[in-house]
Amino acid sequence: MNIQDIITKAGGGHRVSADEALALYVHAPTHVLGRLADEIRSRKHPHRIVTYIIDRNVNYTNVCVAKCNFCAFYRDVGSSEGYVLGFPEIFRKIDETIEVGGVQLLLQGGHNPDLPLTWYEDLFRAVKDRYPDFKLHALSPPEVIHLSRLSQISVPEVIDRLISAGLDSVPGGGAEILVDRVRRLLHCYGKATADEWLDVMREAHRRGLRTTATMMYGTVETMEERIEHMIRLRDLQDETGGFTAFITWSFQPDHTELGGAEATGVDYLRTLALARIVLDNFDNLQASWVTQGGKVGQLSLAYGANDMGSVMIEENVVRAAGAAYCMDEIEIVRNVEDAGFVPKRRNMHYDVLGDPIFRERAVPRMLSLATARPDGSAGEAPDVKSYPARSRAGKEARR
Numbered sequence: 001m002n003i004q005d006i007i008t009k010a011g012g013g014h015r016v017s018a019d020e021a022l023a024l025y026v027h028a029p030t031h032v033l034g035r036l037a038d039e040i041r042s043r044k045h046p047h048r049i050v051t052y053i054i055d056r057n058v059n060y061t062n063v064c065v066a067k068c069n070f071c072a073f074y075r076d077v078g079s080s081e082g083y084v085l086g087f088p089e090i091f092r093k094i095d096e097t098i099e100v101g102g103v104q105l106l107l108q109g110g111h112n113p114d115l116p117l118t119w120y121e122d123l124f125r126a127v128k129d130r131y132p133d134f135k136l137h138a139l140s141p142p143e144v145i146h147l148s149r150l151s152q153i154s155v156p157e158v159i160d161r162l163i164s165a166g167l168d169s170v171p172g173g174g175a176e177i178l179v180d181r182v183r184r185l186l187h188c189y190g191k192a193t194a195d196e197w198l199d200v201m202r203e204a205h206r207r208g209l210r211t212t213a214t215m216m217y218g219t220v221e222t223m224e225e226r227i228e229h230m231i232r233l234r235d236l237q238d239e240t241g242g243f244t245a246f247i248t249w250s251f252q253p254d255h256t257e258l259g260g261a262e263a264t265g266v267d268y269l270r271t272l273a274l275a276r277i278v279l280d281n282f283d284n285l286q287a288s289w290v291t292q293g294g295k296v297g298q299l300s301l302a303y304g305a306n307d308m309g310s311v312m313i314e315e316n317v318v319r320a321a322g323a324a325y326c327m328d329e330i331e332i333v334r335n336v337e338d339a340g341f342v343p344k345r346r347n348m349h350y351d352v353l354g355d356p357i358f359r360e361r362a363v364p365r366m367l368s369l370a371t372a373r374p375d376g377s378a379g380e381a382p383d384v385k386s387y388p389a390r391s392r393a394g395k396e397a398r399r
């Protein structure tokens with residue numbers, strides 16, 4: 001099939017195969033990929049609405065035993081730079097999030113052997129007691145697997161316990177590229193194989209949770225492997241229908257063991273457009289302005305994205321790897337409107353909540369992103385010390 005036939009097929013609403021997707025990526029000019037992705041986006045979202053959510057990306061700990069070689073965020077067990085946030089610190093972050101119209105926490109962290117499942121359950125329950133309507137979009141699949149291994153109970157049981165404690169949805173982090181050859185090279189095969197990552201999502205979907213899916217590209221994968229990743233997500237979406245959205249970003253190399261160069265903006269736009277074409281059963285694609293910057297983020301709206309992701313009051317992981325873009329609600333709305341779209345606030349299920357909050361009431365401007373701790377200090381919060389530690393360093397620190 002020649003390129004024009006594939007473009008006509010995808011434009012007509014028909015599914016493309018892996019080979020066809022590869023041919024498009026290799027041979028179609030960037031503007032043609034963009035036009036096709038935009039056509040598909042406008043069919044799914046005909047009213048030119050672009051959504052975003054106000055939430056806060058809280059990383060409860062940076063201590064991690066996984067040691068992925070693309071990660072600049074983690075610290076070893078026993079490191080003087082390791083931290084675990086306390087419940088009062090997390091409550092303060094929720095208060096600040098609500099003040100600017102936020103509706104949820106995106107809660108993710110390292111695989112800390114000294115935080116047992118009960119710590120997460122207590123945290124979720126405490127959050128729901130204090131803020132019954134506030135949502136917890138928490139713990140990516142590798143974190144769920146880590147808790148399953150740490151507690152020696154099955155993944156479905158961990159998910160059930162987290163749901164009982166207040167888990168509302170599962171973020172799609174830790175997917176990187178869902179191909180085990182790549183995962184081995186990135187030292188993330190141990191934290192979750194491709195099948196294990198997909199199985200956590202399958203179990204979450206079976207229990208009625210909606211989740212997102214992500215892809216971090218630009219490390220050691222081939223283009224065929226990027227497409228294999230998309231097809232594996234598409235297959236699971238056919239099976240469960242549980243994914244709300246797909247988010248892709250490029251590897252941020254600074255301060256990582258893997259190192260290297262960052263993928264270009266054109267590669268990002270082509271990959272995003274290809275995702276819109278391949279993932280015909282995903283409604284929503286986010287623009288990753290946090291890694292690509294506001295201008296490429298805005299351009300993403302012409303390459304298949306229909307959502308600006310999160311206003312993101314706080315960010316620690318991408319910043320550790322050298323990217324620190326910040327846009328508050330006013331800036332996101334300015335970019336969306338300037339691109340000819342209508343900005344709307346949404347919740348985690350992509351239901352529209354309303355117009356920009358700053359047009360309804362005065363909210364403080366956020367011209368820089370918050371960090372895990374305002375003063376950058378390390379250490380475990382005092383309330384963590386009542387939980388049993390697993391590591392030798394953790395046991396000694398909690399004596």
Ligand code: SF4
Nearest residue numbers: 064066067068071074
């Ligand atoms: S990416 Fe996540 S799991 Fe991997 S080392 Fe960093 S914090 Fe740990």
